[in-house]
Amino acid sequence: MLEHFDLGLKPPASVSQHYYFVYSGYSVLGRISENLWTPLLEQEWKDLPLSANSVHYIGFASTGVLNDAACHAIELQAGIDAPLGYEWLNLRHFIHYPDESLFALAGRGMQIIEWHLTHQFCGRCGDLLQAHQTDRARICENCRRTFYPRLSPCIIVLVTRGEELLLARGVRHPEGMYSTLAGFIEPGETVEQAVHREVKEEVGINVQRLQYWGSQPWPFPHQLMLGFYAEYKSGDLVLEEEEIEEAQWWHYKDLPNIPPDSTISGKLIRDYLVQLEA
Ligand SMILES: [Zn+2]
Known part of the structure; x- marks a missing residue:
């Protein structure tokens, strides 16, 4: 499903197109036209009067609907009303979506946000965790533990x-x-x-x-x-x-x-x- 998707930590330098998967709880914000759901383009996200709790790069697509685009997950507060022209779709809705890569991507963004939210503090010593410099991980500088996304x-x-x-x-x-x-x-x-x-x-x-x-x-x-x-x-x-x-x-x-x-x-x-x- 993610054959043509690079899961790296940063978008390639040359990328010009960005998509934003915006989450509030288990819902993802998007535009729906002619029954097709798409995530937000960079300018669409910037134009909304919403502020992100956290932002996570989720990868670079080189095929399909999101061709040649860097994809990002944005975490909002839970329970935000959809801005005019947009709709919230529950993550489970994507199971039925014809393009399976969208379910895989929307799910990946959700998993990274869920991991981020549940790994703010070290489970061993209680210290605040920091983002790892080179890996998709969070580290405790007090007891030198590394926490990777949980599967x-x-x-x-x-x-x-x-x-x-x-x-x-x-x-x-x-x-x-x-x-x-x-x-x-x-x-x-x-x-x-x-x-x-x-x-x-x-x-x-x-x-x-x-x-x-x-x-x-x-x-x-x-x-x-x-x-x-x-x-x-x-x-x-x-x-x-x-x-x-x-x-x-x-x-x-x-x-x-x-x-x-x-x-x-x-x-x-x-x-x-x-x-x-x-
Ligand atoms: Zn610790």
Whole structure:
């Protein structure tokens, strides 16, 4: 998604175009015309009567909608009204946006702001943290610790049994929407162990033949989803009631509502259907 995007700390000297992703809480300010959302151009941001709490360079795009532009994230106070001609879009809205690079970029900006806001002070000694000179990091000069942006790796797995897919509805998910299983990786655990453990905990079964599929950053607030296929091995479905409302095997020709294509869960499911029909 960010193949043509340089994540450096400073824009290249030659860059003349700048875009600003302006955030208030989990909303991003932009212009919408003909159903296309775009972030603010430099002059548009400068013309607004708004003041930034913090500004972060997020990278340089060399393709797509934001071609040859340096992108910046601006943090405002939460709860600011949209200026005339602009609209706030919740970050989750970008999941459904046709240009996937915008979700990736808007998510990256949000993650950097979230990290900045939660790393003002050293977690060890309480001193004020300073920006690192050469890395995307904050440092404590008292105890010489360095704090990098936090990522939380998670597994997400589609369990299959031939022509059947195991799909579940989590207790926090909307009625009628069924998805793959997912969970955080624990300290000291391998990714593969996390897949086996999460499936066993959430639905009570054993799986085998794990196959890595791909990954997706998930900025709510800083997960990195690592996607897998796993084949059913043994056991009956026994649901973890605190996490899973419903789970069952679905024949691939008779599936319920599933997550959109732009999510890794949707991609895992749709790719499996393609494999079955091939
Ligand atoms: Zn410290």
